[in-house]
Amino acid sequence: MANDTTVAVLGTGIMGAAMARNLISAGMEVRAWNRSRGKAAPLEKDGAKVANDPADAARDANFLLTMLSDTDAVEEAVRGGALPALAEDGVWLQMSTVGEVGNERLLRLAADHGVAYVDAPVLGTKQPAEQGQLIVLASGPEEVREQSEQVFGAVGSKTVWLGNAGEGTRLKLVVNNWIVGLLGVLAETVAFAEAIGVDPAKFLETIEGGPLGLPYAQIKGSMMVEEDFPTSFSANLARKDAGLVLDSARAHDLHMRITEPVTARFNEAIQAGHGEEDMAAVYRTARPDRG
Ligand SMILES: NC(=O)c1ccc[n+]([C@@H]2O[C@H](COP(=O)([O-])OP(=O)(O)OC[C@H]3O[C@@H](n4cnc5c(N)ncnc54)[C@H](OP(=O)(O)O)[C@@H]3O)[C@@H](O)[C@H]2O)c1
Numbered sequence: 001m002a003n004d005t006t007v008a009v010l011g012t013g014i015m016g017a018a019m020a021r022n023l024i025s026a027g028m029e030v031r032a033w034n035r036s037r038g039k040a041a042p043l044e045k046d047g048a049k050v051a052n053d054p055a056d057a058a059r060d061a062n063f064l065l066t067m068l069s070d071t072d073a074v075e076e077a078v079r080g081g082a083l084p085a086l087a088e089d090g091v092w093l094q095m096s097t098v099g100e101v102g103n104e105r106l107l108r109l110a111a112d113h114g115v116a117y118v119d120a121p122v123l124g125t126k127q128p129a130e131q132g133q134l135i136v137l138a139s140g141p142e143e144v145r146e147q148s149e150q151v152f153g154a155v156g157s158k159t160v161w162l163g164n165a166g167e168g169t170r171l172k173l174v175v176n177n178w179i180v181g182l183l184g185v186l187a188e189t190v191a192f193a194e195a196i197g198v199d200p201a202k203f204l205e206t207i208e209g210g211p212l213g214l215p216y217a218q219i220k221g222s223m224m225v226e227e228d229f230p231t232s233f234s235a236n237l238a239r240k241d242a243g244l245v246l247d248s249a250r251a252h253d254l255h256m257r258i259t260e261p262v263t264a265r266f267n268e269a270i271q272a273g274h275g276e277e278d279m280a281a282v283y284r285t286a287r288p289d290r291g
Helices: 014-025 037-046 054-058 071-079 099-112 126-130 142-155 167-195 200-207 215-226 235-251 259-274 279-286
Strands: 006-010 029-033 063-066 091-094 116-119 134-138 156-161
Touching: 006 014, 006 054, 006 071, 014 029, 014 037, 014 063, 014 126, 014 142, 029 037, 029 054, 063 071, 063 142, 071 099, 091 099, 091 142, 099 116, 099 167, 099 235, 116 142, 116 167, 134 142, 134 167, 142 156, 167 200, 167 215, 167 235, 167 259, 167 279, 200 215, 215 279, 235 259, 235 279, 259 279
Parallel strands: 006 029, 006 063, 063 091, 091 116, 134 156
Antiparallel strands: none
């Protein structure tokens, strides 16, 4: 069912494309822009208008939704005239993971243009994005929350509203530290099982369904056992997220003695050419013999 809300989606990678499709299904008009046009073009058959540039996408739109790799990418895309092009009461929903410093930069950019800014990173990966089951960690001005809900409701199953813009980002960093640590220890556990002659599939089977058997361990652990890493969340972006955690920890005088070596593992995986594989490919660094 069509409604009269227009959303400019900048960034139609793994997450942005799925989110754009759900916005269309919810009846909103979507104008999609992606740096490499080829990734936005398939959305045309779903009903999106593919824009030539960010300003073209944002012209008179009610919402600007950014879902790009990092702060530099968001800034680069948005600086091209997207903010002044928005409708007068247009709202910027910044949903990429950009960390504390990045969020501050983007918040200032929004303020410079007098545009309301909602910091809204998400939990959930490719499949939850496709199913409209993301969890949105939203923070920003009270007066735009209700209108923002229609977008968040279309891409997610739950919106957690926090306080001022930046609180969503901080909670996201905390969750990301949990994920990065889990991945590191899971990779090493699978490698350890193999090293001492235990079938790692048996390990996953044993913990399944109990308090130790996180669904996440099953998904990522199975990739490691099968040594097949189709990308839901790339190792490059996991490394970026680990770096954002470490930046914040450093700024708050906290030494992360677990996250640091796991981050180094991601560096190793990326240097070995596995950056575009799923983050579970960090396992490869636990089994250097397998390359
Ligand atoms: N995937 C997940 O599971 C997941 C979960 C939660 C949050 N996130 C966050 O969501 C954001 C998007 O992730 P994703 O997995 O969708 O990433 P992705 O598939 O790698 O897509 C990245 C997007 O950023 C664009 N981009 C990169 N550098 C750019 C630049 N300098 N200028 C303009 N565009 C640029 C890419 O354009 P090109 O196509 O031209 O390269 C692409 O549209 C990231 O912040 C990520 O951390 C991801």
